[in-house]
Amino acid sequence: MEQPLYRRTMPSPVGELTLVGGDAGLVAVLWENDRPDRVPLGPLIDEEHPVLAATQTQLREYFADGRRVFDLPLDFRGTEFQRKVWAALLEIPFGETRSYGEIARGFGTPGASRAVGAANGRNPISIIAPCHRVIGKSGNLTGFAGGIEAKAWLLAMEEGQPLLL
Numbered sequence: 157m158e159q160p161l162y163r164r165t166m167p168s169p170v171g172e173l174t175l176v177g178g179d180a181g182l183v184a185v186l187w188e189n190d191r192p193d194r195v196p197l198g199p200l201i202d203e204e205h206p207v208l209a210a211t212q213t214q215l216r217e218y219f220a221d222g223r224r225v226f227d228l229p230l231d232f233r234g235t236e237f238q239r240k241v242w243a244a245l246l247e248i249p250f251g252e253t254r255s256y257g258e259i260a261r262g263f264g265t266p267g268a269s270r271a272v273g274a275a276n277g278r279n280p281i282s283i284i285a286p287c288h289r290v291i292g293k294s295g296n297l298t299g300f301a302g303g304i305e306a307k308a309w310l311l312a313m314e315e316g317q318p319l320l321l
């Protein structure tokens with residue numbers, strides 16, 4: 157039997173976030189205007205869970221510019237390739253960016269930048285697994301589930317630039 161998943165919402169500078177997790181760890185950080193099919197989860201329980209409380213605390217610290225690395229158990233749910241891409245996101249340091257092509261080359265598959273982009277777009281654990289740190293080859297900001305404005309805000313915050321949203 158599958159373990160239950162719990163949900164809580166929290167306000168943030170980039171909009172309301174929905175945190176989803178269970179006994180195995182954090183499963184998702186979703187945006188208020190997220191497409192329902194981007195991260196399929198099934199039924200969620202609106203009750204407290206320790207992983208959600210820890211996530212909210214760490215996200216608040218991140219937004220207050222006091223946390224650069226998250227220390228949470230993560231329960232990524234996706235294909236083997238998606239999980240590989242999402243693990244690569246965790247390796248991008250605070251305040252730095254990588255292109256889809258750089259991530260694909262890191263896997264030894266330089267022609268897989270579009271597949272990396274597709275997996276990045278399905279990243280269920282936004283901000284914590286920093287898909288906002290992935291940019292186009294030209295340095296342009298590209299698609300982001302939270303919107304380009306939120307992506308720009310997160311990158312500017314991490315670079316210590318003035319913040320407008």
